[in-house]
Amino acid sequence: MHVMTHIRATLKPWDDPEFHRAYEAARRKAADAEGGDGLHAAILVERLLRETGFPHASVEVDRTAEEALTHTEHWLVTRDG
Numbered sequence: 857m858h859v860m861t862h863i864r865a866t867l868k869p870w871d872d873p874e875f876h877r878a879y880e881a882a883r884r885k886a887a888d889a890e891g892g893d894g895l896h897a898a899i900l901v902e903r904l905l906r907e908t909g910f911p912h913a914s915v916e917v918d919r920t921a922e923e924a925l926t927h928t929e930h931w932l933v934t935r936d937g
């Protein structure tokens with residue numbers, strides 16, 4: 857069974873449209889990946905961002921115990937690490 861994780865993402869910088877497009881494309885690919893929970897999706901998104909021209913991109917995952925139970929997490933996605 858595949859459980860959908862709900863992601864609240866904050867992107868920095870918030871005003872870089874190219875970075876936002878790359879993030880959205882990577883997020884779609886991660887969402888389509890087999891069996892990817894939130895943490896595995898974050899790892900994949902970070903790898904894809906780095907492969908598409910943002911070598912210092914990072915994805916930090918933050919979630920409380922309550923968020924884990926409700927399959928929700930917050931990502932801080934940064935272009936420059």
